[in-house]
Amino acid sequence: MPHSRFSGSVSTPKVDVAIDMGNPFLNLTVDGFLKIGTVAAARVATEEAYHMIKKGNISSHNFEHTLKKMCKEGAYWGTVAGLYVGMEYGAERVRGTSDWKNAMIGGAVTGALISAVTNNGRDKIVTDAIAGGAIATAAEFINYLT
Structure with missing residues (x-):
């Protein structure tokens, strides 16, 4: 009886942008802001595109609304993430342990x-x-x- 086997691995792609602010605290904070802010903006873009396609109403007004919402959500969640990453790093430095x-x-x-x-x-x-x-x-x- 023929026998076959599938073997492999699936991994998520990793995109890393290095921004050197001259201070590890600032580097981590900005990195957290950019990564999570981008995720939040992409989430809004995806949701809004779905709603526009569902309604069949794609206009410059809807597009402008989407861009504003992407910026607002990206800035909000990026700020929260940057603050969290900075506070966690600060706690690690103060406590001297990870x-x-x-x-x-x-x-x-x-x-x-x-x-x-x-x-x-x-x-x-x-x-x-x-x-x-x-x-x-x-x-x-x-x-x-x-």
């Missing part, structure tokens, strides 16, 4: 700062700090598993 606790600290500080900037009350800032720390810690643990 472990999951840096992700927790970075997430908590980022959640609290983003919440405070949006003029939330004290209780909301605390819950956002807890959520940020929990999400970052969970992501770090999942990253260890893979």
Whole structure:
């Protein structure tokens, strides 16, 4: 009986852009901003293209609206990511060790700062700090598993 086997591996392409700001903290922060900001902008572009095609209404007004939304979402999520990466790196430098606790600290500080900037009350800032720390810690643990 003939026997066949398929063997191979699939990997995701990696695109890396090196930006040297002269400081590792700034390098990581800008890198996080650009990567996540690009992902957020691409998500908006994809969603908006889907909605335009579904409605069958592609106009310059819709295109302009999409570009504005891409910039807004990209800047927002890029800022959150840059802030998180910077806070995690800062925690690592202050603590002198690289472990999951840096992700927790970075997430908590980022959640609290983003919440405070949006003029939330004290209780909301605390819950956002807890959520940020929990999400970052969970992501770090999942990253260890893979």
